[in-house]
Amino acid sequence: MAAPNKKKILNDPVYGFITIPTELLFDLVEHPYFQRLRRIKQLGLSEYVYPGALHTRFHHALGAMHLMGQAMQTLQSKGHRISDAECEAAQIGILLHDIGHGPFSHVLECCLLDNVPHEEISLLLMHDLNEQMGGRLSLAIRMFEGTYERPFFHQLMSSQLDMDRMDYLNRDGYYTGVAEGAIGAERIIKMLDLADDTLVVEAKGILSVENFLNARRLMYWQVYLHKTSICCESMLVQILRRARFLARQGAAIYAPDPFRLFLANSISLAEFRTDRTYLNAFTRLDDYDVWSCVKQWATHDDWVLATLCQMLLDRRLFKILLSTEPFAGALLTQIEGQLRELGLSDDALSYFLVEGQATNAAYMPSEERISIKLKSGNVIDIADASDLSNIQVLTNIVRRYYVCWARNLAFNEVEK
Secondary structure: OOOOOOOEEEEEOOOEEEEEOOHHHHHHHHOHHHHHHHHOEOOOOHHHOOOOOOOEHHHHHHHHHHHHHHHHHHHHHOOOOOOHHHHHHHHHHHHOOOOOOOOOOOOOOOOOOOOOOHHHHHHHHHHHHHHHOOOOOHHHHHHHHOOOOOOHHHHHHOOOOOHHHHHHHHHHHHHHOOHHHOOOHHHHHHOEEEEOOEEEEEHHHHHHHHHHHHHHHHHHHHHHOOHHHHHHHHHHHHHHHHHHHHHHOOOOOOOOHHHHHHHHOOOOHHHHHHOHHHHHHHOOOOHHHHHHHHHHHOOOOOHHHHHHHHHHHOOOOOEEEEEOOOOOHHHHHHHHHHHHHOOOOHHHHHHHEEEEEEEEOOOOOOOOOOEEEOOOOOEEEHHHHOOOOOHHHHHOOEEEEEEEEOOOOOHHHOOO
C-alpha cells in the first residue's frame, strides 16, 4: 500500500493557498492536541459584537505557520544560512505556539487556570509531543524557549514583530470586517533581514512597520478591548467564578469530568508539571464544554448562576462605563444602591457589579525592540527611525477604567 500523501495544500481565506510542507508538520496538524484548536474561538466572545468573528485558533496557527515559511524564504534569499531542519523547526514552533490555550482563549485564564499562562501549557504540550515523536521537536522547543543560539528564530515566534501578531491582526481584521487590521504582512516579511543573527527590518520597510503598529493600536480598542466584549467577558468570568464557588461548596453542578476538575480545584503551574492528570484533562477542554454548562446552569437552583447564564445566552448584557480615570466612589455607591433596591443580597452584588481596567500599548521600547537597519548598516530602534507624528502615542501605555453592572435585571428575577 502506498504511503499517504502528507504534503497538503489548504485554501485559506486570508492568504489563499497555503502548504503544509513536511510530513512532521502534517502529523502535528493531525494530532488531537492540535485538532482541539478547531473548537476554541480565536476572539473569545467578540462574536457578540462582530458576528463574523467565528474563526478559531486552528485557523490562526496555520496562518502563522504559513507566514513563518515566507519569512524563512525571505531570509534565505538574502544569503543567510538557514538549514531545512531550522526552517521546519521554526514552522513547528509557531504552529504550536497557541496549543496551550484553554476555552475562550485569553478570557478564562484568570479564573479557570488560576493565572497559569497559556505559553507554559503550550511548552508542556510541546515536550509531550516531542516524546511521542521521538525527539523530533527538540530544536523547535529550543527556539520557542529562546535558548537556541540564533535568537532571530525566537524573535519570529515571540516579539513585537512576530508571525503571531502579523497573522492575528490580518485574520481578526478580515473576520470582524475591521479594515484597520490589514497590515501588509507580505511586504513587512519581504523587508526582514538579519544583523548578527538578530531580526531587523530594512529601512525601506519603516512605513510598513508604522502601519503595523497603528493597526495593532486600533484593533485593540475596536476589537480586543471593545466595550461590549469587555461586558461579555466580565459576565462569563463571573459565571465561572460562581460555578467554582458552588463546586467547592459541594453543591450539585453539571460539568464534564475534565471541566469539573478545574472547577473544583485550584491548580498551579507546578501541579501541571508534576501531575499528568491535569494536563490530560486540559487537552479535553474546549469552548463547547463551557457553552454546554452555561446552557445547563441557566436552570440551576442557584439564582446568581442561573441569572448570569440566562442573561449571557439571551445577550442581555451588563451596562458599561469607560473612563481614563478611576471611577469616583460616589458613582459606585450609587450603582450599588440601585442594585440593592432590586433586592440583591451582599453575596450576589459582587457578581453583578464588576470593576476593572484595560491597558494597551502598540509598542513597548522597554521590551525586545523592533530594529531598523539603515542603509549605512547601523541598526536603530523604530522609535528613533520613525518620523511618524504620533509615535509617542504608540509607545504610551493607554489605560481605560471600566465599571459594568446588570442594569436590566427585572424585579421578578431577583433572588427571593
